[in-house]
Amino acid sequence: MNVLVINCGSSSLKYQLINSDSEEVLAKGLCERIGIDGSAIVHQPAGGEKVKSETDMPNHTKAVQLVIEKLTDPQVGVIASLDEIDAVGHRIVHGGEKFATSVVLTKEVLEAIEQCNDLAPLHNPANLIGINSCREIMPNVPMVGVFDTAFHQTMPKKAYLYGLPLEYYEKYKVRRYGFHGTSHDFVSKRAAELLGRDIKDLKIIVCHLGNGASVSAVQYGKSVDTSMGLTPLEGLIMGTRSGDLDPAIVTFIAQKEGISAEEVIGICNKKSGVLGLSGGVSSDFRDLGEAAQAGNEAAQTALETYGYRVGKYIGAYVAAMNGVDAIVFTAGVGENNAQARAEIGKYIGYLGTNIDPEKNKLRGEEVILSDEGAKVTVMVIPTNEELAIARETVRLVQQGNMCCAYA
Ligand code: AMP
Secondary structure, eight states, X not given: OEEEEEXXXXXXXXXXXXXXXXXXXXXEEEEESTTSTTOEEEEEETTSXXXXXXXXXXXXXXXXXXXXXXXXXXXXXXXXXXXXXXXXXXEESOXXXXXXXXXXXXXXXXXXXXXXXXXXXXXXXXXXXXXXXXXXXXXXXXXXXXXXXXXXXXXXXXXXXXXXOHHHHHHHOOSOOOSOHHHHHHHHHHHHHHHTSOGGGOEEEEEEESSSEEEEEEETTEEEEEXXXXXXXXXXXXXXXXXXXXXXXXXXXXXXXXXXXXXXXXHHHHSXXXXXXXXXXXXXXXXXXXXXHTTOHHHHHHHHHHHHHHHHHHHHHHHHHTOOSXXXXXXXXXXXXXXXXXXXXXXXXXXXXXXXXXXXXXXXXXXXXXXXXXXXXXXXXXXXXXXXXXXXXXXXXXHSOOTTTXX
């Protein structure tokens, strides 16, 4: 089965065409600056070069059309026609409390997703636009939605409620949801496979450390806590996000700087994290590492503060699960950045992690960092959210009666 995986943002659309039998990526690409001047599509067939075409893309429907053109192009395409796309899997950011699992996208489901829009006003509307554009162009192809929040719907109340008046949860569903669920799910399952153990016997902490970053406690295969909250702003210090803050800071800075609370939240999302802490050096850990090595003190402090926060969360999740069997690093920083992992390693040695500094130098591959006999196994497992979405899509399409899905 060929599954087209779509990750649609407000002005971008990432895609991968995956053969679900071999789990091979047949082609992938990105449409940039949709609805903005200078839009372009970058397409790459498996084993081939990236091809960039600057083409006008006034809207997402045009972008999807171009994706199909590229996929079926005689030179750079990988399929003969649209008929070879058997299903489409869409990444959807927020499913609120309505979606604890992936779903086939029916008219009712789309309405329910729309009702979650106020929980993710930047992301969900864009996801829906992507879905509707695909439906326009491929009206008879089954589509599945895979939610970033779904995996964390198993969190118990004590983990997801804030210490606020209960009425805000009851009236507005203000609670912790968590994100990166597809990654936490995929990586924790893979960790169990690599350990040769049943996930139902394991307590795993997954550190998804990318530009956005979150930690989760996965007990016996279920998420019981995670560091992001109502929005992805809570928790770890990230590339540009502040993570946990005293909420009083928002109005304090707003008053001092003569700006609105919304503007402060914008700063917390886009200008904070290691970018802000380093005095603007970079949100990219490669640049930060170089700057720190060249003696930039703020960059060094940013890296230390980042590692300390992750270390504290790991400690908290050991407590949440009353133990831990494995700690897994994934995503851009977790998979590639030895320095960040070493920094975090300073705070977890007491668990008996025995991280081998030589193995910690490896990057971008599955590797067990702990030496043999360690009480807690520390591992690196590259995440693959697109593959996880493709697998979910196939599972649901094979399971359900897809006939009249959009009736
Ligand atoms: P992601 O959001 O998962 O794509 O992660 C992006 C971040 O991963 C970048 O901002 C980098 O800081 C980090 N990263 C990616 N590749 C490397 C690398 N080769 N070495 C160090 N850090 C990396």
